[in-house]
Amino acid sequence: MTQRILALHLGLIGLLFVLQFVLPPYHHDNIARIMVMAAYAMGYNLMFGYTGLLSLGHAMFFAAGMYGMGLSMQHAGFAAEAALAVGITAGFGLALGVGLLALRTTGVAFMIVTLMFAQALFLAILYFGPFTRGDEGFVIPLSARIFAGLRLSDPTIRYFAALALFALVLLAMLWLIRHPVGRVLIAIRENEERTRMLGYDTWRHKLFAVTASGTISGTAGAVYGLLFGYVGASFAEVPYSIFPLLWVLLGGAGTLVGPFIGTLFMFYLIDLASGVTDAYMLVVGVALLLLTLFAPRGIMGMLRERWLPWLP
């Protein structure tokens, strides 16, 4: 059982490793982006898919990481390594604070509270325009995108950096959901009341889930800014909170590789559809409807239901 699971996930990482050498340049760049975004989606999945907490404001964690990294570089002259640490810390700190407040609510109120906090952060980025460069954002210069002596703007290095982040998050998630803490999270998703009756401190477990999820998302944001050289307010806007929800639902909420599959699927759906027709949003909309109608548990969820019941 365990071997099968390990083989699947290591196999995915291995496949992505091999793809580095065979992909044509355009898709090479796409997969690098998708891996970072999939890390973001996995962070989201920890909260939504495994703990049952639906956030509509996750872009704030992504943006906190991105801006923590970018601003410390821009204004304090931090090197990439230190700036990344600042970004991760920003994601962690914000997630802890938001978690402490928002977890007093549940269900739809939780959705709105997270949405409101995210909106406040977005507006703050605009309001402090002289410092953040507002909606236009700013460029991380090539000279600053060097991590441990490696040029992150180089396609191969960038790909491996993205893969490293992706693999790290994937394996950490695999470890976590098999760990007792992860089991409690899943129990909370299934029935919070009963979990509490069993003597677990559900509030602290949920706070852990929010904080860990926000930290992963913040890390993804910081890495995205470093690898691709742009920090902008659009990443803090509502659509970037909706995207991880969509990716996770498409790929399969509460499955480990679901977020990656969903991100990949959505990316290429838009990319290919926009090549065929201007109305790619229409194609995306119809695809979403079809998926909810015919594959309600997402792609991996459907696989798990039909053929692979062991899928984590």
Next chain:
Amino acid sequence: MAPRKILSASAGTTRRSMLKGIAAIGASTAATGFPGFTRFARAAGSDAPIRIGFQVHRTGIGATYGRWYERVTNAAARVINEMGGINGRPVEIVAEDDGTDPKRGAEVVGKLANQHRCDVAYGTLFSHVVIGSAPRAGELKIPYFVVSEGHHVASGMLNRYTLQPGITDVKSQVMAMAPFVAANLGRKVTMIFPDFAFGHNHRDFFSEAIAAQGGEVLARIAIPPTETSFTRYFAKIPRDTEVIYHVMVGPSVLTFVKEMGEFFGPSAPAIFGFIDSLEGVDLASPGLEFLEGSHFWEGMPRYEQPGDPDYVKFYREQVGLDANGASVDDPDDISANAHMFACWETLFTIKNGMERAGYRGPEDRAALIEAVEDIDIMPAGREHPQGPKVFNGLTHQAFGVQYISQVRNSRLEVQHVTAIKDGFYPDEVDYTKQPL
């Protein structure tokens, strides 16, 4: 790297040689048609089309502009092909939608370069998309010609491969307005602008420029993005305001102007606005009567003007504009002519640069950049119907004349044309020092 150009010795000589350049333009503006300063270098044996990747805002908030950018681009490409193409090769436009999103924008630049095998990327309007995409263009070393009017290129934020040769940047536009506003409309100004970078540019540059004219800004009213009603903000306008300077963008602009009219009623101060507020909007729309008599900046006049030169008539005919600046096919379909002319001009600059560089294929991309950097004077004519321009090869930014028009009978009539030098400011970057 040794300075390749006379212009690059110092900022001082840049200014001087530009002024000389303007004198030269003055002498040559009479010349229409296609001035023969291009060195033709035929491509060796290749008839394959030159592929110009067009990053277009077909969806998202930029769609109003995007549609017209696309029409002008296609018209210009057709004209270039009728003239025999570039270096004897036909031009092909490869358009890709970016959804007016910076993340997708960067991906689209990669797609144009790697997937569609385009020679150059071109056409981006919204500043945040430009800033999000330019790093990718720099990495791929693909020349990236933006048509945005943002100050991002000339501010030095971007890179050697990003150029803006078709349209004056906002800093220069705003500076050129101050003398007219102070002399004709008033010296006590209240500014109303959107509370994001585009608005902040106007706020900062105009405050500085009007102070230099002996005026002052009494109040700066920043409107939050996504705002849909405005009346309560007008209450913050100081009573002794002589001029209101407004610049809004986005779908709510019509409401903005309407509510301003309702707020003031019959006792309004003078009003000066950037047409960005009303690009694509018919000035005869209900609620806009209030603007009668007010002044606007226009990048290029929307309405046909008496005595338009032949090259302007040619441009309008090729693009398909009627006398009111609407589509000849649909009088309700109003153009974005204050900006979209720059697509036309940028394509001709790409042509000009490719011909100077003897461009054959992607291996000549660096040479193309250098050739465009070498352009300094762009005389008015069919290639540059908006008017004469000076291109600063160091900052990768063009500087042109600006138009100030007044609303009369719901049409814009040009009252004043600024001098190019009104919009000069010291260089903030020298891109030629960056490696290619």
Next chain:
Amino acid sequence: MEFGPHLMLAVLEGLVQASVLTLTALGLSLVFGVMRVVNVAHGEFFMLGAVLAWWITSLLGGGAGLAFAAALVGAPLMVGAIAALADWLVLRRVAYDPERTIVATIGLLYIFQQITLMTFGPDARPVPPPFNTRLALPWFEWGEGGIALYWPWGLSITSYKLFVIAAAPVVLVALWLVMTRTRLGLVLRATRIDSETARAFAIPVEQVYALVFGIGAALAALGAVLVVPIRQAHYLMGADPLLLSFIVVIIGGLGSLRGTVLAAVLIGMSDGIISVFFTPTLAKIFATLVVAMVLVARPGGLFGERRT
């Protein structure tokens, strides 16, 4: 502008906002209350209402009054029909599962936006108001001879905006009468309280759901038709009403129609009044955080029943 007139102006503008918001949020609240699903496409029904109002008025032309009256009736009906159809074709088939409904309505959102972009185009288009007289308003000051009236600079409203302010209470009363005095209202209330029992009493719950979804969308469209002579129809205009309606519904307490109305007035008004005291963007940040903190303090909403 002095403080008093400024505040009054903000209150009047806030009332216009509150009026439209009440109708839009009521639609969302009704759908949530009866069907227990979150409709992410609600803002797009608002947008469709505005776009169809433009279409109807420009098609009819002629007198602005008549054309507008036609839009006021026609656009909500059409939007309601579209929504009921969407419910029948999609939501019914996902069995109103909360998560699947969210994704499905996001799909609908994309579809409506793209179709509008392809047919209506990307421009903002105005609808002429049926009447629009500027009414200058007086203010008072304590002079030597007691209260004196004067006409402050800029303090005014238009007759159309007064009409919008008045329209919401009228619709509310009508809706209340339907809910309490008609058989339809009885069926709705029964389904809302317990759909299983309602089904047992031979209430065709699926049809009721389609009807409720249609009415909810029609209310949003009605709000949009009212506001479109003040603002303009644009294919991306749905995001803001969706967000605001969401906030209102939650603050008001889920499914509580009375709470929704109170919250709509509160939020519509406060949005205007806070901007008197702060710079606008700061005001938005402040208001956003207040909403979040209200929910943190009272997770059931201000007026909702307390559930733990």
